[in-house]
Amino acid sequence: MRFDVVTLFPELFTPLLTSGITRRAYESAAVDVRFTNPRDFADGNYRRVDDRPFGGGPGMVMMAEPLGKSLAHIQEQRGAKAPVVLFSPIGRVLDHKLVSEFAAGDGAVLLCGRYEGLDQRFIDTQVNLQISLGDFVLSGGEIAAMALLDAVTRLQPGVLSDPESHHQDSFNPALDGLLDCPHFTRPEVWSGQSVPEVLLSGHHEKIERWRREQRLEITARHRPDLLDVARAEGRLSPADERYLKQRH
Numbered sequence: 001m002r003f004d005v006v007t008l009f010p011e012l013f014t015p016l017l018t019s020g021i022t023r024r025a026y027e028s029a030a031v032d033v034r035f036t037n038p039r040d041f042a043d044g045n046y047r048r049v050d051d052r053p054f055g056g057g058p059g060m061v062m063m064a065e066p067l068g069k070s071l072a073h074i075q076e077q078r079g080a081k082a083p084v085v086l087f088s089p090i091g092r093v094l095d096h097k098l099v100s101e102f103a104a105g106d107g108a109v110l111l112c113g114r115y116e117g118l119d120q121r122f123i124d125t126q127v128n129l130q131i132s133l134g135d136f137v138l139s140g141g142e143i144a145a146m147a148l149l150d151a152v153t154r155l156q157p158g159v160l161s162d163p164e165s166h167h168q169d170s171f172n173p174a175l176d177g178l179l180d181c182p183h184f185t186r187p188e189v190w191s192g193q194s195v196p197e198v199l200l201s202g203h204h205e206k207i208e209r210w211r212r213e214q215r216l217e218i219t220a221r222h223r224p225d226l227l228d229v230a231r232a233e234g235r236l237s238p239a240d241e242r243y244l245k246q247r248h
Helices: 010-018 023-027 064-078 096-103 120-126 142-153 204-222 224-232 238-246
Strands: 002-006 032-036 084-093 107-111 129-132
Touching: 002 064, 010 023, 010 032, 010 142, 032 064, 064 107, 064 120, 084 142, 096 142, 107 142, 129 142, 204 224, 204 238
Parallel strands: 002 032, 002 107, 084 107, 084 129
Antiparallel strands: none
8 A cells, every 4th residue: 555645744744654553554664655745846946836826815826737747756656547635625524434445445646735725727637536624724735644644554454453443443334333432441440430330240241232322322412413324224223222212
């Protein structure tokens, strides 16, 4: 799996690649991340990659030519065309389903915009998918690219110490798309608060039912839309429905 990141600030990615549980995937090149700076393909002494927008207005716009040369260089190196992703407010919101699609693929080219954005002609002709982290604006696409890389990398075999860990993640189909339940560890009593008794019982069936009910409760309270999807797709059992009905 190879991701090529087109960015003016490749140094921003250093913490992602050198820290935390995903580091081993990058160091072993199980997930190969490479960087291309458009300035290396810009003309003139100043290696200019942006200019004022036609029609006036504030800010600057990234020029199509350096981006086009950057992309051509990457595709030549890869030996085959890869999907080109732009992080943009108009894009598809990044979610577990989309992360899983990338995790099962061969990678992509990730474009990190800056300033007021990219020349629309480059977007129209070269970009295959636009992705958004949500209804807010960042200074550039680097944070969004790091979020995608981290989410995809942790799904790769051997990255997490326990390969079953991500199956318990919120939004995972293994949990029927629900939010995860609360978790507790030692000590049994902290600041006057005890661990739920059922978790100390050793009764695995009761523990699993408690966790399921907690997932249902938390999802119903915080993300009822996810519960609606799970119900529409037939993921809720009769016991789930009984619990949800009697909780009120």
